[in-house]
Amino acid sequence: MSEVSGAIRTADEFEPNKATAMENTKISADKVQVYYGDTHAIKDVSINIRAQTVTAFIGPSGCGKSTFLRCLNRMNDTIDICRVEGRIAIDDEDIYDPKVDPVQLRAKVGMVFQKPNPFPKSIYDNVSYGPRIHGLVRRKSELDDIVASSLQKAGLWEEVKDRLDSPGTGLSGGQQQRLCIARAIAVSPEVILMDEPCSALDPIATAKVEELIDELRENYTIVIVTHSMQQAARVSQRTAFFHLGNLVEVGDTQDIFTNPRDKRTQDYITGRFG
Amino acid sequence: MALSFLLLTILVVAGLAYVLAKSRAFKSAGGDIRLLHSLPGYYGWNGALTVLLPTFLALLLWLAIQPVVVDHTVSGMISAESAAESTLGLVMSDVRRIADGLDLAVQNGVLTAQDASRLNTGSSDIRETLGAVGVALGAEVTAEKLEAAQTYRSATATGFWMRTVLVLLVALGGLAVSYRRTDKDFRARNFVEQVVKGILVFAALLAILTTVGIIFSLIFNTVEFFSLYPAEDFFFGLVWSPSFGGGSELGILPLIWATLYISLIALAVAVPVGLFAAIYLSEYASPTVRAVAKPLLEVLAGIPTIVYGLFALLTVGPLLVDIFGNDGALGVGWMQGGTAVMTAGLVMGIMLIPFVSSLSDDIINAVPQAMRDGSLGLGATHSETVKQVIMPAALPGIVGAILLAASRAIGETMIVVLGAGAAARLSMNPFDAMTTVTAKIVSQLTGDADFASPEALVAFALGMTLFVITLGLNIFALYIVRKYREQYD
Numbered sequence: 087m088s089e090v091s092g093a094i095r096t097a098d099e100f101e102p103n104k105a106t107a108m109e110n111t112k113i114s115a116d117k118v119q120v121y122y123g124d125t126h127a128i129k130d131v132s133i134n135i136r137a138q139t140v141t142a143f144i145g146p147s148g149c150g151k152s153t154f155l156r157c158l159n160r161m162n163d164t165i166d167i168c169r170v171e172g173r174i175a176i177d178d179e180d181i182y183d184p185k186v187d188p189v190q191l192r193a194k195v196g197m198v199f200q201k202p203n204p205f206p207k208s209i210y211d212n213v214s215y216g217p218r219i220h221g222l223v224r225r226k227s228e229l230d231d232i233v234a235s236s237l238q239k240a241g242l243w244e245e246v247k248d249r250l251d252s253p254g255t256g257l258s259g260g261q262q263q264r265l266c267i268a269r270a271i272a273v274s275p276e277v278i279l280m281d282e283p284c285s286a287l288d289p290i291a292t293a294k295v296e297e298l299i300d301e302l303r304e305n306y307t308i309v310i311v312t313h314s315m316q317q318a319a320r321v322s323q324r325t326a327f328f329h330l331g332n333l334v335e336v337g338d339t340q341d342i343f344t345n346p347r348d349k350r351t352q353d354y355i356t357g358r359f360g
Numbered sequence: 361m362a363l364s365f366l367l368l369t370i371l372v373v374a375g376l377a378y379v380l381a382k383s384r385a386f387k388s389a390g391g392d393i394r395l396l397h398s399l400p401g402y403y404g405w406n407g408a409l410t411v412l413l414p415t416f417l418a419l420l421l422w423l424a425i426q427p428v429v430v431d432h433t434v435s436g437m438i439s440a441e442s443a444a445e446s447t448l449g450l451v452m453s454d455v456r457r458i459a460d461g462l463d464l465a466v467q468n469g470v471l472t473a474q475d476a477s478r479l480n481t482g483s484s485d486i487r488e489t490l491g492a493v494g495v496a497l498g499a500e501v502t503a504e505k506l507e508a509a510q511t512y513r514s515a516t517a518t519g520f521w522m523r524t525v526l527v528l529l530v531a532l533g534g535l536a537v538s539y540r541r542t543d544k545d546f547r548a549r550n551f552v553e554q555v556v557k558g559i560l561v562f563a564a565l566l567a568i569l570t571t572v573g574i575i576f577s578l579i580f581n582t583v584e585f586f587s588l589y590p591a592e593d594f595f596f597g598l599v600w601s602p603s604f605g606g607g608s609e610l611g612i613l614p615l616i617w618a619t620l621y622i623s624l625i626a627l628a629v630a631v632p633v634g635l636f637a638a639i640y641l642s643e644y645a646s647p648t649v650r651a652v653a654k655p656l657l658e659v660l661a662g663i664p665t666i667v668y669g670l671f672a673l674l675t676v677g678p679l680l681v682d683i684f685g686n687d688g689a690l691g692v693g694w695m696q697g698g699t700a701v702m703t704a705g706l707v708m709g710i711m712l713i714p715f716v717s718s719l720s721d722d723i724i725n726a727v728p729q730a731m732r733d734g735s736l737g738l739g740a741t742h743s744e745t746v747k748q749v750i751m752p753a754a755l756p757g758i759v760g761a762i763l764l765a766a767s768r769a770i771g772e773t774m775i776v777v778l779g780a781g782a783a784a785r786l787s788m789n790p791f792d793a794m795t796t797v798t799a800k801i802v803s804q805l806t807g808d809a810d811f812a813s814p815e816a817l818v819a820f821a822l823g824m825t826l827f828v829i830t831l832g833l834n835i836f837a838l839y840i841v842r843k844y845r846e847q848y849d
């Protein structure tokens with residue numbers, strides 16, 4: 087374990103312009119442990135996630151990618167047996183501090199799930215759900231604007247602008263997932279977490295969502311969990327490789343894929359396990 | 361041979377068939393089970409079933425046909441005059457009683473078998489003899505009836521012998537067939553599975569046929585009623601006052617009104633309480649609380665409704681009178697007696713709480729976790745999630761549950777009989793005693809009324825109306841529940 091964190095620290099030290107990298111840090115996790123009852127699911131993970139960057143979490147299934155992702159917006163709080171230790175800070179503010187309301191945190195750190203999960207409501211109501219709850223608007227026209235701009239940013243506007251009143255569950259899988267992204271964008275988050283957002287989609291829908299992720303990078307910090315290494319290579323600038331609850335290696339996506347430092351990373355990337 | 365002994369014999373033959381077929385199958389494969397098409401047990405069952413099925417079929421047929429044939433033979437002996445005195449049916453039942461009485465006398469040792477068959481009207485007082493063994497005869501035993509009874513006895517006795525022989529033959533035939541058929545290539549498993557499937561189909565069919573039978577009997581009697589009493593007076597009459605002397609007014613509206621009024625009060629109690637309990641249990645309760653509270657609520661659903669009725673009569677009614685009665689705490693004097701629409705409605709509502717809560721709980725739990733995560737992930741609180749996502753998603757299912765509860769409320773009887781009173785009345789005051797459709801069905805059929813009078817037959821028309829209403833509600837509820845299920849598939 088110590089060997090692993092050592093590897094990360096060395097990775098940071100070899101960073102060419104470390105100063106700018108640190109400046110850009112949006113989320114920093116330090117020695118995070120997660121337990122499900124007696125199961126130690128995340129072991130001593132420390133990582134810095136940069137702003138306006140897409141960071142990909144890769145690793146064999148069951149290695150704790152989702153678990154760690156869910157720590158970043160405290161979704162793990164909703165699981166009774168889950169316990170998180172260590173420090174996670176967003177903009178240098180500890181999100182596990184008792185002062186922090188997890189509900190408000192989740193407005194700042196949006197989440198998109200593996201399976202598209204639009205509410206059984208109209209497309210309009212799906213997108214306006216967040217702004218309404220958080221009281222972000224005073225007039226109906228403002229709400230209309232937010233809905234329209236969120237759908238536009240999610241690249242769904244052209245397809246649904248004539249049927250905002252029809253149910254969100256009636257869209258195709260890819261459209262549903264983009265609706266969920268629009269829904270997350272509508273609350274103006276700073277970070278968007280995506281847990282295998284394309285695993286339930288066909289290749290064409292996947293390409294659209296990937297394109298969208300690339301566009302969103304300009305305004306948001308994005309963390310994406312993915313099973314597919316091609317996807318990680320296509321959409322992310324930084325990649326973190328998890329294995330059995332450990333963070334094995336983190337670095338520029340290019341480096342990780344062309345020049346992995348750790349044997350396990352290499353084995354995974356070359357398809358020897360996973 | 362007595363029936364029980366015969367059945368035992370059949371079972372023994374079937375057991376024999378099982379053993380024989382199994383061992384023969386084993387032998388035909390030279391002791392190597394792998395060469396058999398099916399496992400040896402299937403050959404055994406095949407043997408047993410080949411004996412049992414045709415035998416029982418033959419036995420059932422015989423049991424159905426023999427009485428008809430014997431009756432037909434004997435009734436031919438009754439002269440036209442004695443049939444004209446009363447009816448043929450009455451004479452025949454006399455004949456059967458005499459025959460049964462003689463059998464009984466022989467069994468008890470009062471008469472020997474020979475005496476019994478040689479008995480004649482002149483030599484002894486048959487009525488007295490039979491009275492001694494406990495068979496009371498209404499009319500004098502005529503020579504003709506006695507002769508008919510003797511024929512009846514001998515025909516029945518012959519029938520029994522033939523039955524035994526036939527059944528045993530069929531059983532042995534089945535044994536032989538199954539034994540010959542048993543061979544290592546015979547598909548015993550397929551045969552046995554077919555038979556099992558047949559049994560399942562039969563069971564399902566039986567349930568459906570019974571329902572159809574019940575519906576038809578309702579329909580026939582309802583049609584009968586409407587031939588005696590005008591339908592428009594029944595459906596639109598505002599007065600319910602049956603009098604068995606004739607000249608009854610049988611308007612259903614007061615009864616329907618009370619039924620709906622009580623159901624409405626019951627739902628007004630059960631729906632909010634049941635629903636809130638369900639929300640608490642499925643969304644907020646810790647697993648420990650849930651593990652205790654849910655079974656407890658379900659126990660409440662298992663209490664017989666008559667117990668709730670007693671609760672209404674002895675506790676809730678007097679309590680309400682203490683509050684709303686003439687000398688009540690509020691001094692309003694709205695309530696004259698303990699039985700009232702309110703009493704029955706409140707208690708029925710309590711009865712329905714577990715029904716509503718357990719159905720709603722299942723429905724709320726069926727809302728996918730992904731919905732909750734989606735909402736929480738957007739920064740909604742738990743209660744916002746419940747209110748804005750889970751409830752709307754579960755609403756159609758909950759409406760279905762409420763409709764099912766409503767149809768139970770409409771069909772409920774005991775609470776109404778004990779809690780609501782017996783007077784049919786059209787009134788807005790919930791503290792008045794009224795009576796419902798179900799309670800009136802009971803009282804119309806338990807009276808001394810002639811079963812062919814409109815006052816009795818009206819029960820079927822009431823039952824039919826109730827049936828149509830609850831059926832409609834149930835179908836509507838199922839439709840809604842099903843439609844809701846499709847959303848997540």
Ligand SMILES: Nc1ncnc2c1ncn2[C@@H]1O[C@H](COP(=O)(O)OP(=O)(O)O)[C@@H](O)[C@H]1O
Nearest residue numbers: 122125127146147148149150151152153154165
């Ligand atoms: N709700 C939970 N309760 C108990 N154990 C869990 C739960 N969720 C995940 N785990 C366990 O934590 C480990 C990591 O799971 P997860 O984060 O889902 O992996 P990944 O997303 O990388 O496939 C697994 O061993 C899994 O069994």
Ligand SMILES: [Mg+2]
Nearest residue numbers: 151152153281
């Ligand atoms: Mg996962």
